[in-house]
Amino acid sequence: xxxxxxxxxxxxxxxxxxxxxxxxxxxxxxxxxxxxxxxxxxxxxxxxxxxxxxxxxxxxxxxxxxxxxxxxxxxxxxxxxxxxxxxxxxxxxxxxxxxxxxxxxxxxxxxxxxxxxxxxxxxxxxxxxxxxxxxxxxxxxxxxxxxxxxxxxxxxxxxxxxxxxxxxxxxxxxxxxxxxxxxxxxxxxxx
Amino acid sequence: xxxxxxxxxxxxxxxxxxxxxxxxxxxxxxxxxxxxxxxxxxxxxxxxxxxxxxxxxxxxxxxxxxxxxxxxxxxxxxxxxxxxxxxxxxxxxxxxxxxxxxxxxxxxxxxxxxxxxxxxxxxxxxxxxxxxxxxxxxxxxxxxxxxxxxxxxxxxxxxxxxxxxxxxxxxxxxxxxxxxxxxxxxxxxxxxx
Numbered sequence: 112x113x114x115x116x117x118x119x120x121x122x123x124x125x126x127x128x129x130x131x132x133x134x135x136x137x138x139x140x141x142x143x144x145x146x147x148x149x150x151x152x153x154x155x156x157x158x159x160x161x162x163x164x165x166x167x168x169x170x171x172x173x174x175x176x177x178x179x180x181x182x183x184x185x186x187x188x189x190x191x192x193x194x195x196x197x198x199x200x201x202x203x204x205x206x207x208x209x210x211x212x213x214x215x216x217x218x219x220x221x222x223x224x225x226x227x228x229x230x231x232x233x234x235x236x237x238x239x240x241x242x243x244x245x246x247x248x249x250x251x252x253x254x255x256x257x258x259x260x261x262x263x264x265x266x267x268x269x270x271x272x273x274x275x276x277x278x279x280x281x282x283x284x285x286x287x288x289x290x291x292x293x294x295x296x297x298x299x300x301x302x
Numbered sequence: 303x304x305x306x307x308x309x310x311x312x313x314x315x316x317x318x319x320x321x322x323x324x325x326x327x328x329x330x331x332x333x334x335x336x337x338x339x340x341x342x343x344x345x346x347x348x349x350x351x352x353x354x355x356x357x358x359x360x361x362x363x364x365x366x367x368x369x370x371x372x373x374x375x376x377x378x379x380x381x382x383x384x385x386x387x388x389x390x391x392x393x394x395x396x397x398x399x400x401x402x403x404x405x406x407x408x409x410x411x412x413x414x415x416x417x418x419x420x421x422x423x424x425x426x427x428x429x430x431x432x433x434x435x436x437x438x439x440x441x442x443x444x445x446x447x448x449x450x451x452x453x454x455x456x457x458x459x460x461x462x463x464x465x466x467x468x469x470x471x472x473x474x475x476x477x478x479x480x481x482x483x484x485x486x487x488x489x490x491x492x493x494x495x
Contacts, residue, residue, distance in 0.1 A: 121324075124321070124323045124324055124326065125321075125372045126324070126329075126330045126371065126372070127324065129326075129330065129371070130326045130329070171326060171329070196323065247323070250348050251318070251320055251376050253376070254416070255416070255417065255420050257417070258415075258417065258420075294346065294347065294348055294349060297347075298323065298324040298325050298347065299323045300325075
């Protein structure tokens with residue numbers, strides 16, 4: 112059976128979508144929609160086109176994924192990135208419930224798979240993404256720490272500060288003071 | 303928050319950009335800059351550094367292009383908030399609605415989604431006067447205007463500007479100007495005569 116859905120690794124933002132869009136247009140690949148991590152094609156593409164597509168996106172740091180374990184891991188990451196960085200509403204259920212429902216897989220299995228391949232737990236990955244978002248907010252200098260904590264669903268500023276310190280080695284305040292010299296932000300797909 | 307006049311974060315030679323999160327974002331900005339002849343020193347996540355401060359025209363045209371990529375510019379938070387607060391205070395003071403039911407702190411909080419203490423701190427820092435004091439001042443200017451230009455009684459003025467009582471208005475007036483409202487009205491008429 113011809114596959115109409117292509118999976119792409121490392122897409123984390125609207126510019127990633129624009130970059131993939133450009134490549135698809137250059138290769139004259141017709142598609143119905145393009146979201147973080149996924150292209151729905153209008154018609155199946157030949158294996159030659161598929162190879163060229165794979166090479167082109169690789170230059171940008173993306174990767175075509177075949178169904179399998181690495182696809183599952185990529186999907187877990189995309190769900191987390193989407194929720195933390197682009198969702199208007201804070202998540203209503205636990206991430207574990209959310210991820211296992213979205214991917215129709217047992218969380219225990221996903222969790223073990225993720226840790227084994229990635230070398231960190233899903234929980235730790237979530238913390239890293241959240242702290243990166245907190246850094247982004249601090250960098251913009253538009254919200255106070257308590258407002259950031261509230262927005263990011265932290266139970267308290269103390270909890271946020273402690274987690275921030277643990278991840279970055281700095282308190283949020285000292286991070287903010289250092290920003291003008293070096294914002295030290297990380298690409299979301301490298302966390 | 304929608305402001306007609308946005309003040310950009312052009313701190314020295316760096317422009318802060320909102321929404322940059324990965325290397326594709328950096329590439330997109332670099333592509334855009336390559337089509338201009340701006341003196342770019344470095345593009346990093348969230349920031350473009352230039353070799354010199356940009357001129358007004360350069361900034362405006364650049365910002366338009368940056369927005370097309372889905373980014374936003376980080377505006378000077380304090381400057382834009384303070385400008386908007388002043389506008390709101392003017393609107394309220396000059397409005398014809400009685401202000402009795404209005405609570406400034408609630409209004410500001412709803413407008414900016416910041417805690418009132420934060421807003422108030424920005425204001426004092428930028429203006430060298432507390433927000434409370436500024437509102438008192440603006441209302442008193444309006445009281446003076448109404449005393450001069452209309453025949454409204456002091457209690458009518460007090461009601462219109464949301465003072466809880468005439469006594470309170472008189473006391474505040476005296477406290478800030480050294481004159482009683484009625485004295486102020488008389489002096490004014492004499493001056494005109």
